[in-house]
Amino acid sequence: MTAFLQLTLDGLIDGGAYALVGLGLSLTFGSLRRLNLAYGATAMLAAYCGAWLHIQHQAPVWLVALTVMVAATLIGGYVEGLCFARTEKNTASTDAAPLAGADGLEVVALASSFAIWMQLEQLAVNLLPRHLNAFPSLATEQDWRLGELMIRPDRLLLALLATALTLGLAAWLQRSRAGLSWRACADHRLAAHLVGMPVARLKSVGFAAACALSGLAATAILLLDGQVTPMFGMWVLLKGLVAAMLGGLGSVRGALWGGLLLGVSESHAQALWGAWGREFATYALLFLVLVAPWRRHRSDRLVSGVHA
Amino acid sequence: MTRLLCHLFKIVALANLTMALPGPVAAQTSDRPQVGLECVSYGRGPMLECLIDLKRRDGTPLDNAQITLGAIMPSMPMAHTIKPMKAASTGRPGEYKGTLTLEMLGVWSLDVDITGPVREKVSRNLLINVCKGDARCAASPAKAGDKGPEPGHGHGSSGHKH
Amino acid sequence: MSEALSAHAIGLSSDMAIMSLLALSSYLMLLVGRVSFGQQAFFGLGAYAAGVMTAMFHLPLLLALSIGMAIGALCSWLLALPTLHLSGLHYAVATLAFGEMARIALSGWHWQLSTPDGPVGPAGIDGFRDIRWLLENDVTPGAYLALTLTALVLVLAVLMRAEPTRLGIALRMTGQDPILTNTQGIGVAALRLFTAAAAGAIAALGGGLYAHRTTYLEPALFDPMLGVHAVGYALLGGLGTAIGPLVGVIFDLGLLEATQLFAGWRMVIFGGLVALFLRWRPRGLLDEALVHQISQTLAGFLLGPSAAAAHPANSGANAIPLKERP
Numbered sequence: 001m002t003a004f005l006q007l008t009l010d011g012l013i014d015g016g017a018y019a020l021v022g023l024g025l026s027l028t029f030g031s032l033r034r035l036n037l038a039y040g041a042t043a044m045l046a047a048y049c050g051a052w053l054h055i056q057h058q059a060p061v062w063l064v065a066l067t068v069m070v071a072a073t074l075i076g077g078y079v080e081g082l083c084f085a086r087t088e089k090n091t092a093s094t095d096a097a098p099l100a101g102a103d104g105l106e107v108v109a110l111a112s113s114f115a116i117w118m119q120l121e122q123l124a125v126n127l128l129p130r131h132l133n134a135f136p137s138l139a140t141e142q143d144w145r146l147g148e149l150m151i152r153p154d155r156l157l158l159a160l161l162a163t164a165l166t167l168g169l170a171a172w173l174q175r176s177r178a179g180l181s182w183r184a185c186a187d188h189r190l191a192a193h194l195v196g197m198p199v200a201r202l203k204s205v206g207f208a209a210a211c212a213l214s215g216l217a218a219t220a221i222l223l224l225d226g227q228v229t230p231m232f233g234m235w236v237l238l239k240g241l242v243a244a245m246l247g248g249l250g251s252v253r254g255a256l257w258g259g260l261l262l263g264v265s266e267s268h269a270q271a272l273w274g275a276w277g278r279e280f281a282t283y284a285l286l287f288l289v290l291v292a293p294w295r296r297h298r299s300d301r302l303v304s305g306v307h308a
Numbered sequence: 309m310t311r312l313l314c315h316l317f318k319i320v321a322l323a324n325l326t327m328a329l330p331g332p333v334a335a336q337t338s339d340r341p342q343v344g345l346e347c348v349s350y351g352r353g354p355m356l357e358c359l360i361d362l363k364r365r366d367g368t369p370l371d372n373a374q375i376t377l378g379a380i381m382p383s384m385p386m387a388h389t390i391k392p393m394k395a396a397s398t399g400r401p402g403e404y405k406g407t408l409t410l411e412m413l414g415v416w417s418l419d420v421d422i423t424g425p426v427r428e429k430v431s432r433n434l435l436i437n438v439c440k441g442d443a444r445c446a447a448s449p450a451k452a453g454d455k456g457p458e459p460g461h462g463h464g465s466s467g468h469k470h
Numbered sequence: 471m472s473e474a475l476s477a478h479a480i481g482l483s484s485d486m487a488i489m490s491l492l493a494l495s496s497y498l499m500l501l502v503g504r505v506s507f508g509q510q511a512f513f514g515l516g517a518y519a520a521g522v523m524t525a526m527f528h529l530p531l532l533l534a535l536s537i538g539m540a541i542g543a544l545c546s547w548l549l550a551l552p553t554l555h556l557s558g559l560h561y562a563v564a565t566l567a568f569g570e571m572a573r574i575a576l577s578g579w580h581w582q583l584s585t586p587d588g589p590v591g592p593a594g595i596d597g598f599r600d601i602r603w604l605l606e607n608d609v610t611p612g613a614y615l616a617l618t619l620t621a622l623v624l625v626l627a628v629l630m631r632a633e634p635t636r637l638g639i640a641l642r643m644t645g646q647d648p649i650l651t652n653t654q655g656i657g658v659a660a661l662r663l664f665t666a667a668a669a670g671a672i673a674a675l676g677g678g679l680y681a682h683r684t685t686y687l688e689p690a691l692f693d694p695m696l697g698v699h700a701v702g703y704a705l706l707g708g709l710g711t712a713i714g715p716l717v718g719v720i721f722d723l724g725l726l727e728a729t730q731l732f733a734g735w736r737m738v739i740f741g742g743l744v745a746l747f748l749r750w751r752p753r754g755l756l757d758e759a760l761v762h763q764i765s766q767t768l769a770g771f772l773l774g775p776s777a778a779a780a781h782p783a784n785s786g787a788n789a790i791p792l793k794e795r796p
Contacts, residue, residue: 035559082745107505107558111705112748114507114698119741126734130413130438230414234694238570241563276578280571287567290560291552340587376477382690392478411734417686427605431686 002148007267009149015243015263016159017221021236022243022255023166024214028076030250030306031186031206037113038079040237041120042211043218046071047228048124050219051133061136065219072215073208075120080207083112121233137226154224161220165213166256170308173252182206186250186306206306242286252308261285341370343420343430347447349439353409356436356447360395360404360420369402370426377406378419382433392421413438415450480611484683486723487618489703491676493715494625496697497704498669502662503645505558507697508549508565509673511572512542514692516674517681518576518592524603524682525590526583531603531682535621538678539671545572546670550663569697577689597688601681618679625672629712641665642758702744708756717755 024043028036036042050068053059059067140154173179185192185202193199218236222228243262247254262282269281344361358377362370378392395406410416413436422428435450492513499506516538523534553564582591592598604614632638640661643651648658681687703718726736747754 035563082749107503108748108752110505110559110562111701112745115702115705115741115744115748117741118695118698118702118737119745122735122737122741125412129411238566241566245563276574280574280578283567283570283574287564287571290556290564290567378481382688392481417688419684419686427608429602429605429685431599431684433688 003271006149007271008264009151011264011267012260013151013155013159013263014267015260016155016162017217017259018239018243018262019166019256019259020158020162020217020220021214021240022247022259023162023169023252024210024217025237025240026244026247026249026251026255027210027213027306028207029244031182031203031210032080032084033186034084034109035113035249036079036084037110037237038083038116038120039214039240040233040235041117041124042072042075042079043214043236044228044230044233045075045120045124045127046215047135047218047222047232048127048133050222051135051228052127054136055128055134061138061223064136065216065223068219069212069215072218073211076207076211076214077204079113079116079120080204083116084109117233117237121230124233125230133228135222135226135228138223139226158220158224162259163256166252170252173306173308183306238282242282245286246289250306252306339365339426341365341422341426341428343422343428345418345420345430345432347418347434348444349410349436349447350442350444351439353411354413354436354439356408356410356416356418357444358395358406358408358418359398360406362402362404362422371397371401372425373404373422374424375404375406376419376421376423377408378421379408379410379416380419381412382415382417392419395420410436477611480615481683482723484611484615484618484679486719487615487622488676488680488683489700489723490622490716490719491625491679492673492696492700493703493707493719494629494712495669495673495676496700497709497712497715498629498641498665498672500701500704500709501641501645502665503558503648504662505562505701506565506669507562507694507701508569508572509669509700510692510694510697511569512546512670512673513677513680513696514572514576514687514689515545516542516677517687517692518579518598518677519674520678521598521601521681521687522581522592525598525601531607534603535675535678538674542674542677543667543671546673547663547667549670550666554659554662566694566697569692569694573689573692576692592687595689597686597690598681599686601685601687604682605685614683618683621675621679625675626712626716633711702740705754706740706744706747708754708760710753710756710758710761714754714756 021043025036025039028039046068049071050059050064053067054064138154140152142153143150144153144156145151173183181192181197182202184195185197185199186206189199192202214236218232222232239262243259244255245258246261247256247258262285265281265285266278270278273280342363342365344363345358346361347356347358349356356379360375360377362373362375364370375395376392377395379390390408390410393406393408395404397403398405415433415435418432418434420428420430420432422430433450434447436447437445439445492509495509495512496506499509519541520531520534520538523529523537524531529537549565549568553561556564576592577595579592580594582589582593584590587600590600603609609617640651640656643654643656644658644661651661652658699722700715703722704715705718706721707716707718708714722736722740726740751757753759
């Protein structure tokens with residue numbers, strides 16, 4: 001029983017990181033209605049900028065964190081301008097969400113975002129060619145004991161941060177005027193425009209905030225690792241994708257539930273089948289959620305917009 | 309269209325049957341050479357200098373072999389950034405040396421392609437690490453798929469996890 | 471020295487031909503409007519299958535490749551079944567997940583037979599070594615390049631021959647507008663299944679050829695980046711004709727890679743170009759319009775002006791056949 005609880009607890013704590021990563025992706029999708037495959041590479045390149053500062057100039061932690069967030073925002077702006085800006089003009093229709101299957105532009109935006117993914121990964125590797133690159137480390141050595149359970153305090157802090165951020169963001173989206181206007185723009189661009197909201201500006205601000213959030217997620221995770229490798233981009237994208245899709249793209253709390261569910265599944269799968277099983281379980285879970293029969297009636301209509 | 313596919317299918321099936329007729333290749337006593345490979349990395353690039361030790365099955369060194377060295381990164385199989393280089397005999401029996409210019413550190417899959425007097429192709433995975441200054445560092449055999457620690461578990465998973 | 475260079479050129483050409491097959495597989499899926507990031511899975515499955523057949527069952531190469539193709543077609547068909555009704559976005563992510571599942575499954579597969587030279591067979595994450603059919607049967611790299619090119623040409627011939635037929639046109643219609651296609655009485659679901667099987671077979675053929683060329687496979691080779699590159703080649707080269715993906719491959723592997731003109735910036739340029747193309751020319755370089763123009767020009771050049779006027783366009787996308795062509 002203790003083992004089961006320990007595994008679940010570990011999974012929940014790991015899930016915090018996944019939730020944070022998935023949150024940025026979910027928000028990006030919510031505001032643009034397009035999946036940004038360059039998400040992982042953006043986070044990685046931004047992290048590499050921070051790591052470069054740390055390695056070359058011994059920058060303090062706060063500066064590294066700030067750099068990563070700013071870099072993520074700037075790179076995200078580049079990605080948005082190149083891949084998604086053009087597609088926005090054509091969605092100013094009375095349709096709330098264009099049928100995804102028939103919308104060729106969605107495929108185009110998806111495809112161009114993966115092209116930028118390749119580009120950003122190469123840029124990152126050019127910046128820091130080594131396989132293991134140092135990142136400032138805030139990891140703790142000691143574990144805490146809670147009865148018979150062991151908890152790593154640094155990871156617990158990360159999980160709590162993720163939860164607080166997610167729930168806070170959800171509350172802000174639901175309760176505040178600014179959140180309401182953001183949701184309105186994401187839901188129905190034309191209607192928001194007609195009531196006088198500065199749609200383009202809100203959308204850009206929203207996207208920039210989502211990118212900054214992804215930078216924050218990357219920083220938080222890497223601070224616990226103390227290093228960053230070229231595998232980081234793919235890891236961020238895949239984990240974020242699974243967490244976001246499990247909870248429903250565009251849903252803030254969904255990213256949290258998705259991340260926690262992913263963490264717990266991985267933890268138990270690893271105990272049952274080893275590292276191999278853990279990896280397999282991640283993708284099997286995502287696959288099953290996508291092809292599940294009860295989703296069939298919804299799969300041809302993407303839930304639009306951002307919601308708590 | 310379907311007629312074309314039918315014709316194609318018949319041709320392929322016939323070709324397969326014709327080739328299958330002689331039966332599977334009979335197992336022969338092995339004449340594959342034993343290939344020893346040791347590499348050191350140095351300098352910027354990094355450069356990789358490899359020493360190949362070629363012996364026949366019975367242990368006698370194999371001379372006058374045509375050896376070409378190549379390398380790919382397992383994660384980018386179709387990339388041809390590394391120019392294959394011939395390995396030349398060092399003078400000692402059965403020993404050859406070749407140098408490759410790599411692009412990155414990390415895990416590389418090294419190909420030793422022997423075209424004469426016997427044909428053989430061997431692949432070894434090596435981890436090329438950073439080598440400071442003018443030193444020459446041995447490249448260690450790497451486990452395939454050794455991509456380093458997964459993010460989120462960097463400093464080793466906590467001992468109680470599994 | 472020149473020997474090493476020509477060996478390098480032969481190796482590069484073989485790899486370009488093999489990658490073209492994978493790119494053609496992605497191209498087929500793009501034709502029916504599906505962005506698939508899982509084609510590398512069928513490439514890998516075909517590679518392992520063909521390798522197992524030659525290295526462990528000692529079957530001849532062509533038979534092994536055919537078995538690999540059959541397995542690739544079957545697996546692709548099986549994947550297409552539950553994903554038929556997914557939207558483009560969900561489909562892309564589902565195929566990505568499937569690709570990873572296949573790779574992880576291969577890295578957990580251990581099956582080895584003992585031979586006098588040591589164990590032979592897939593060894594999980596350590597990969598599958600000693601696929602030595604070419605070495606045992608003394609096939610030179612040049613001869614193997616000829617075989618690979620023959621396979622590529624055959625696949626191209628089939629695809630291009632199918633372009634102006636009802637099947638080819640129906641495929642393109644499905645990609646452009648599935649609902650309209652359905653109203654024409656053409657079964658979109660059946661078409662998608664068929665295309666998926668064909669794409670899986672082509673990818674598996676490429677994989678089998680790859681396995682024998684390098685004699686060594688490991689699951690890490692078949693990661694999502696391979697599939698992403700394949701889709702990129704098809705999108706860049708153009709979706710108007712089966713030659714389009716080849717243009718993409720030649721541009722990346724031939725120009726950027728081999729000439730080392732932009733060492734270290736290859737992906738930056740390639741990725742940037744794909745994104746730019748998608749912005750201004752979503753159907754790639756050789757899109758349907760350009761292919762139509764080229765075929766008109768060629769027809770005029772070869773057949774003379776009056777014959778060209780009567781000659782139907784070669785490009786399937788714009789041709790509406792009045793009767794089925796033989």
